[in-house]
Amino acid sequence: xxxxxxxxxxxxxxxxxxxxxxxxxxxxxxxxxxxxxxxxxxxxxxxxxxxxxxxxxxxxxxxxxxxxxxxxxxxxxxxxxxxxxxxxxxxxxxxxxxxxxxxxxxxxxxxxxxxxxxxxxxxxxxxxxxxxxxxxxxxxxxxxxxxxxxxxxxxxxxxxxxxxxxxxxxxxxxxxxxxxxxxxxxxxxxxxxxxxxxxxxxxxxxxxxxxxxxxxxxxxxxxxxxxxxxxxxxxxxxxxxxxxxxxxxxxxxxxxxxxxxxxxxxxxxxxxxxxxxxxxxxxxxxxxxxxxxxxxxxxxxxxxxxxxxxxxxxxxxxxxxxxxxxxxxxxxxxxxxxxxxxxxxxxxxxxxxxxxxxxxxxxxxxxxxxxxxxxxxxxxxxxxxxxxxxxxxxx
Numbered sequence: 001x002x003x004x005x006x007x008x009x010x011x012x013x014x015x016x017x018x019x020x021x022x023x024x025x026x027x028x029x030x031x032x033x034x035x036x037x038x039x040x041x042x043x044x045x046x047x048x049x050x051x052x053x054x055x056x057x058x059x060x061x062x063x064x065x066x067x068x069x070x071x072x073x074x075x076x077x078x079x080x081x082x083x084x085x086x087x088x089x090x091x092x093x094x095x096x097x098x099x100x101x102x103x104x105x106x107x108x109x110x111x112x113x114x115x116x117x118x119x120x121x122x123x124x125x126x127x128x129x130x131x132x133x134x135x136x137x138x139x140x141x142x143x144x145x146x147x148x149x150x151x152x153x154x155x156x157x158x159x160x161x162x163x164x165x166x167x168x169x170x171x172x173x174x175x176x177x178x179x180x181x182x183x184x185x186x187x188x189x190x191x192x193x194x195x196x197x198x199x200x201x202x203x204x205x206x207x208x209x210x211x212x213x214x215x216x217x218x219x220x221x222x223x224x225x226x227x228x229x230x231x232x233x234x235x236x237x238x239x240x241x242x243x244x245x246x247x248x249x250x251x252x253x254x255x256x257x258x259x260x261x262x263x264x265x266x267x268x269x270x271x272x273x274x275x276x277x278x279x280x281x282x283x284x285x286x287x288x289x290x291x292x293x294x295x296x297x298x299x300x301x302x303x304x305x306x307x308x309x310x311x312x313x314x315x316x317x318x319x320x321x322x323x324x325x326x327x328x329x330x331x332x333x334x335x336x337x338x339x340x341x342x343x344x345x346x347x348x349x350x351x352x353x354x355x356x357x358x359x360x361x362x363x364x365x366x367x368x369x370x371x372x373x374x375x376x377x378x379x380x381x382x383x384x385x386x387x388x389x390x391x392x393x394x395x
Contacts, residue, residue, distance in 0.1 A: 010135050015358035019342045023352045034381040036369045037352040039177070039323055043242035043297070045283065046290045053279035062278075066271040069262050070098025070250075074277045077284035078235075078250045085209075086220040094255040095228070097262050098280075100272055102207050102234040102249035105261065107133040108268065109203065109232070109251065112260040114139045119167040121159055125356060125363030127177045127205065134169070142167065143360065146176055148183045153190065160198050170195065173205030175218060178359045178368040179326045180319035182212070188221045195230040201257065202231040207249075210240045210291050212321040213299045222253055232257045239323055240291055241283045248272060248280045298323050301371040301378060308382035313389040316369065325369045326356075332392045338367055348391065349384030 019037065026033050044050070056062050069075070075092040082088045090096050099105030106129050114120065116138030122130045124143035131141050142163055144155050159167060172191070174183045195202050204221045212218045221227050232253035238244035251261055271277070302319060309316045316327040328334070333341045338355035345351050345367075356366030373381070 007136050007138075011132065015339065015355055018339065019346065019352065019355060022343060022346055026346065026350075031350065033346065033350055033352050034373055034377050034384070035352045036371075036373060036381065037354050038372070039239070039370045040372055041239055041242045041244050041294075041323075042372050042374070043294065045241050045243050045246075045279075046287065048286050049241065049243075049279045049283045052282040053275050056275035056278040062274045064274070066274040066277060068265045068269055068271045070096075070271055071274065071277045071281070074098055074281045074284075077281045078252065081284050082220070082222070082252060085217075086223050088220060088222045090222075090252050091255070095258055096250060096252050097258050097265070098271060098277065099234070099249040099251055099261075099265075100269065101238065101247040102205065102236040102251075103129050104247070105234055105249055105251045106130070106203070106205070107136065108264050109257065109261045110134045110137040110139070112264040113169065113201070113257065117165065118169070119163050119165055121156070121167050121170045123172060123176070124361065125178055125359035125366070126171070127173060128359065130171045130173065130205065131360065134171075139169075143362065144170075146179050146362070147181055148174065148187050153194070156194065160200070167200065169201045169203060171203045171205070172221075173207070175208040175212065175321035177205075177208065177322060178324055178354070178356070178363065178366075180322040180324055182214075182218065182321045184216075185219045185223060188219060188224045188227070192221065192224045192227045192230060196226060200230065201254075202227075204231055204233040206233050207236045208239060208322040209235055211295055211298055211323055213295075213302065214320055218321060228253050228255075230254065232261075237280055237283060240294065242290065242294065243280070243283065246272075246276050246280065248276060298371050301373075301375060304375045304378045305369065305371065305382075308379050309385060312382045312386035314385050323371045325371070326366055327369060328366055330389065332389065334365065338364055342367055345385070345388065349381070349388040351381045351384050 075096040079090040079092045082090050110133040114137040118139045120134040120139045121144050123146035145152050209218045232251050236249040306316050314330045316325050319325050329341045338357045342355045354368040356363030
């Protein structure tokens, strides 16, 4: 017997594991850790959503197997959301599928469309499933910039021209996790034109569509004419409606890709628990107060974090979207690297963050801070940082 499994060999040690183990050990000792590591919302869904969950769960027939593609009402609700938010028309039967969170959907789409040896283009740094969903499926990864500047299309052009075999899939995600980069419709317009010419599939991760802090709402790639010829887009209720643990997400767009995902999922799952899907339908179709509430909440936390950390001696760039701040390691600690700095921050400041290298090698030198603690706790974190900075100045 051997434990030398092919797909496990392709997965590196989990970068966050050591910091997470240290965090757990500190808490077991009774230490108070301000946890800015994981993007785990601390709020709750609206009362009417929870009430719908309880109502449907009380029906004895609701506990049977559900629908792998998602119940029709939920698929129609997601199509209606795209119509009112982006003015994009979707066929709920052919162009919408419900996933067990966007992470599961991304991974299973990778299984559906990837053959061993295929080349996939992914941003670096990026959310780990963007890389590892395809690595687990047997693909090879070629990195492109996460920043949507002029170098993006230069690198994309070179990747298509010189990579053998020719890349089949491009993954993007804006607002970006971890970098909080945003794009305008002009970027998507250029990208769709490129993909159609290059015969390249696009997978867009729009998990943070509703968490934007400027006056202009986050766009969707599907707003571009012809985008559905080449693109699918993933969204999630996790952050928008504070429903992370419910594991409800969606893939929408190109019918061929949606059909491939649906076929794979039909072998793997029976869909989310029906009462959860019914409650998710209520979230999308009902009052939308929580969407604006959460947007304002994360903006306020962003402002408190940036201001209080700056007074502590750590200048954090101001994110324009998402629930994260992406920051260079402060100068006195830059030589440590992101993992060692995160460990020092945990032990000396009582603050947990995500090491940037966990999002790809281009993330080295950075850490990600999640806006998942209240304002008082963020100021407490800043006091810990200030103490750590002062101690480093004495050395």
